[in-house]
Amino acid sequence: MKVLVPVKRVVDHNVKVRVKSDGSGVDICNVKMSMNPFDEIAVEEAVRLKESGVATEVVAVSCGVDLAQETLRTALAIGADRGVLIRSDAELQPLAVAKLLQALVEKERPSLVILGKQAVDDDSNQTGQMLAALSKMPQATFASSLLVDEGCALISREIDGGSETLSLSLPAVVTADLRLNEPRYVTLPRIMKAKKKPVDVIHAEALSVDVAPRLKTLKVVEPPMRAAGVKVEDVSVLVDKLRNEAKVI
Numbered sequence: 037m038k039v040l041v042p043v044k045r046v047v048d049h050n051v052k053v054r055v056k057s058d059g060s061g062v063d064i065c066n067v068k069m070s071m072n073p074f075d076e077i078a079v080e081e082a083v084r085l086k087e088s089g090v091a092t093e094v095v096a097v098s099c100g101v102d103l104a105q106e107t108l109r110t111a112l113a114i115g116a117d118r119g120v121l122i123r124s125d126a127e128l129q130p131l132a133v134a135k136l137l138q139a140l141v142e143k144e145r146p147s148l149v150i151l152g153k154q155a156v157d158d159d160s161n162q163t164g165q166m167l168a169a170l171s172k173m174p175q176a177t178f179a180s181s182l183l184v185d186e187g188c189a190l191i192s193r194e195i196d197g198g199s200e201t202l203s204l205s206l207p208a209v210v211t212a213d214l215r216l217n218e219p220r221y222v223t224l225p226r227i228m229k230a231k232k233k234p235v236d237v238i239h240a241e242a243l244s245v246d247v248a249p250r251l252k253t254l255k256v257v258e259p260p261m262r263a264a265g266v267k268v269e270d271v272s273v274l275v276d277k278l279r280n281e282a283k284v285i
């Protein structure tokens with residue numbers, strides 16, 4: 037069973053991003069980039085499936101610029117077998133990524149595609165759902181546990197009221213939530229081993245996919261500064277402020 041894991045190169049989650057002075061976006065020059073944290077969880081889950089004998093091959097794929105190969109190397113260090121870079125200099129929005137992944141799914145024919153539930157840069161939470169719709173595969177988003185057995189995937193997923201369990205026939209699309217697993221620490225020997233694993237480069241144009249952006253960013257602004265706190269004299273003033281001034285956000 038082949039598992040495909042799309043991994044996105046994003047600004048490291050510890051970096052405090054700054055808005056460009058012209059308001060056209062955030063400044064990512066000289067900023068540390070990493071694999072999207074939910075994608076690390078997705079890779080870890082795929083590698084665990086391989087280690088338990090359920091999966092036979094784990095393929096990591098990233099869509100974007102050449103530097104996304106670094107992200108693929110991280111996936112290979114976690115334990116993926118090979119990488120595919122779908123190379124494009126264009127601004128790839130979730131629909132474009134989903135279409136590129138659909139083209140790769142048609143070529144690779146994986147039994148399972150495990151994505152992150154969302155990318156922490158755009159917080160879109162759309163690519164997995166769009167890929168499932170385009171490829172006509174069943175989907176389970178926000179997975180907190182995954183069990184594969186005899187052509188079926190049993191998924192517990194997080195919903196507003198708690199959790200629900202879905203049984204999907206394979207091939208299927210799953211998106212990983214935080215509680216699915218805790219990704220392993222990538223050791224130096226694994227990083228060295230990953231350097232020898234193959235990474236294929238496919239040019240996005242070769243897949244004949246329309247990647248033109250559908251959304252236009254009008255302006256990006258910093259969130260408002262948090263107002264300073266105040267000290268109140270006693271509880272009655274506090275209660276009054278809570279009742280009349282505090283707002284539910």
Ligand code: AMP
Nearest residue numbers: 042043099151152154155160161162163
């Ligand atoms: P999003 O819909 O942008 O929040 O992204 C959800 C998931 O789609 C991510 O966690 C990745 O697994 C996948 N994804 C999004 N963009 C890319 C990309 N450029 N390359 C590979 N995978 C991606």
